[in-house]
Every structure is written in structure tokens, then in C-alpha cells.
Amino acid sequence: MLQLHLYVPDEVAEAARARARAAGKSLSSYLADLVVQEVAGEWPEGFFEEIAGGWKGEPLQRPKQGRTERRARVYTRPTPP
Numbered sequence: 658m659l660q661l662h663l664y665v666p667d668e669v670a671e672a673a674r675a676r677a678r679a680a681g682k683s684l685s686s687y688l689a690d691l692v693v694q695e696v697a698g699e700w701p702e703g704f705f706e707e708i709a710g711g712w713k714g715e716p717l718q719r720p721k722q723g724r725t726e727r728r729a730r731v732y733t734r735p736t737p738p
Contacts, residue, residue, distance in 0.1 A: 661692075 665673070677687035694701065 673688065674684055677684045680687055682690070
């Protein structure tokens with residue numbers, strides 16, 4: 658596995674350390690997870706089960722949607738010569 662080195666301002670490093678501590682991870686592990694999440698471009702494991710499919714209340718019902726309002730046209734395309 659490749660090892661990366663980076664430089665950040667002191668206040669950013671302190672904030673990252675605090676967040677790693679709160680997550681119960683080492684700073685290295687915490688930062689590695691952040692990089693993987695950002696670079697991999699995939700949904701975190703269990704996202705749909707925990708978040709999107711995790712509603713525990715009454716079933717949601719969408720009320721009927723009214724008609725959309727008619728608005729004045731703001732821009733018209735110029736006609737070609």
C-alpha cells in the first residue's frame with residue numbers, strides 16, 4: 658500500500674486529530690478513510706440500509722401535487738437571419 662505525506666495548516670491538523678479521536682480512530686486511519694470516500698466515488702457501505710431505507714416512523718405519503726403555475730417568459734431565443 659502506498660504511503661502519502663501531506664502538509665496542512667496547524668488548525669486543520671488539530672481539527673482532523675479531534676475528529677479522528679471522536680471517531681475512535683488513529684489520525685492516519687481517519688484520513689485514509691476520508692481519502693477513500695472522496696476518491697472512490699462510491700456510496701459508503703451500508704448507506705442505503707442505514708440512511709435511505711432506515712425510516713422507522715409512519716409510512717410516508719406524498720399528497721397530490723397541484724398544477725404548476727404558468728410564468729412569464731424571461732428569455733426568447735433570437736431567430737436566425
